[in-house]
Amino acid sequence: MNATAAKKSVPNKVLVTGASGLLGVAAIEKFLSAGWNVVGVSRRKPELPSGREVEFLPVDLRDEEAARAAFERLTDVTHIAYTALHEKPELVAGWSSKEQIETNNAMLRNVVEPIVRTASNFQHISILQGTKIYGVHLHPIPIPARERDAHRDHANFFFDHEDYVREMGAGHGFNYTALRPQLVTGPTPGALNVLPAIGVYAAIRREKGEPFGFPGGPSFVWEAADADLVADVMVWAAQSPHAANEAFNITNGDVFAWRNLWPALAETLGVQTGPDKSTSVAAYLDENARVWDQIVAKYDLRSRNLRELVGQGDQHADFAFAFGAPAGPRAFVSTIKLRQAGFTKTIDTEYSFRNALQSLIDRKLLPPAAK
Numbered sequence: 001m002n003a004t005a006a007k008k009s010v011p012n013k014v015l016v017t018g019a020s021g022l023l024g025v026a027a028i029e030k031f032l033s034a035g036w037n038v039v040g041v042s043r044r045k046p047e048l049p050s051g052r053e054v055e056f057l058p059v060d061l062r063d064e065e066a067a068r069a070a071f072e073r074l075t076d077v078t079h080i081a082y083t084a085l086h087e088k089p090e091l092v093a094g095w096s097s098k099e100q101i102e103t104n105n106a107m108l109r110n111v112v113e114p115i116v117r118t119a120s121n122f123q124h125i126s127i128l129q130g131t132k133i134y135g136v137h138l139h140p141i142p143i144p145a146r147e148r149d150a151h152r153d154h155a156n157f158f159f160d161h162e163d164y165v166r167e168m169g170a171g172h173g174f175n176y177t178a179l180r181p182q183l184v185t186g187p188t189p190g191a192l193n194v195l196p197a198i199g200v201y202a203a204i205r206r207e208k209g210e211p212f213g214f215p216g217g218p219s220f221v222w223e224a225a226d227a228d229l230v231a232d233v234m235v236w237a238a239q240s241p242h243a244a245n246e247a248f249n250i251t252n253g254d255v256f257a258w259r260n261l262w263p264a265l266a267e268t269l270g271v272q273t274g275p276d277k278s279t280s281v282a283a284y285l286d287e288n289a290r291v292w293d294q295i296v297a298k299y300d301l302r303s304r305n306l307r308e309l310v311g312q313g314d315q316h317a318d319f320a321f322a323f324g325a326p327a328g329p330r331a332f333v334s335t336i337k338l339r340q341a342g343f344t345k346t347i348d349t350e351y352s353f354r355n356a357l358q359s360l361i362d363r364k365l366l367p368p369a370a371k
Contacts, residue, residue: 013037015077017111018084020046022188023128026231027081028054034235049187049359061107071114079238080125104157108164116172125165126234129158129180136331144334147247177237178247182333183320186227187359190311194320195356197313199366201281202269203295204288211274214262215281216321220328223251226352232345242341249333253346258321261350268354270369280323282314299367309365
């Protein structure tokens with residue numbers, strides 16, 4: 001057998017960092033379904049909606065020594081799906097924080113350097129970015145933003161990550177793909193997922209006899225990216241020559257306005273809609289934490305405190321709803337490059353949101369819809 005054939009015969013093994021997060025869980029599920037060997041890495045063991053088990057390493061990626069000890073032993077890793085993310089407690093303010101940038105840069109180095117040192121058949125890494133690479137949190141961006149519109153006019157670890165994997169790949173013989181999804185949602189608790197926060201907000205309002213009015217600011221049109229769809233792109237990018245050393249925007253393929261989707265979300269959650277009521281979701285959940293505890297007891301929900309369920313999704317919801325803002329984000333991205341490269345899957349955003357909320361209900365993380 002020649003060297004090329006031998007290399008091809010080695011099974012693919014992907015290291016998924018941020019394994020317990022929204023995109024980490026989705027990536028593990030998709031790679032497992034595609035027949036890959038998978039190792040998950042995060043501080044907390046991931047809980048997969050499918051109930052499958054996965055090889056797991058509990059590692060805090062900020063700890064360089066612990067990361068080296070864990071990853072140098074993984075000599076057969078061929079790919080990395082890097083979904084790990086460090087956020088500051090004050091979410092939006094943290095996006096421009098020098099400390100947050102430095103921490104995220106160190107975490108990536110702590111994964112890649114031990115792997116390239118010992119994994120002789122390492123081939124590819126996917127990294128996650130987003131529309132903040134276009135500066136959407138700071139200033140208007142081109143409509144639609146194309147991948148070439150990412151200008152380094154602001155501090156952002158997304159730029160640093162892409163520079164790093166490009167340089168390391170050139171030196172060590174592996175490829176990278178930078179994925180830029182719009183607002184990411186799915187059925188995983190915690191992190192930056194707005195849907196658990198919406199579900200908790202709805203449940204508390206129902207328990208208190210309050211209508212489920214839209215809590216945000218001015219109406220605007222936006223795009224989203226289902227976590228499973230992003231994970232499908234990761235599996236595709238890991239093997240497609242058209243994805244090598246490229247960046248791709250990712251959306252579901254349609255657009256939405258929160259107010260238009262609100263009745264559908266209310267139907268899934270079993271709550272009554274009502275007039276708009278400008279409300280900070282983050283403040284409302286803090287003020288009604290005891291009500292949530294009562295709901296957990298009433299419906300025998302699985303033991304999970306409010307913060308573990310919602311993560312920073314309530315803060316993200318305030319941003320995503322344009323609460324207290326004069327206008328919503330004007331963030332539309334072109335996905336033409338991704339389509340032309342060969343990835344063509346899409347998903348209806350209303351279905352995506354409703355399916356994720358129903359999954360949270362089915363797993364007894366949110367209360368059942370009212371009869």
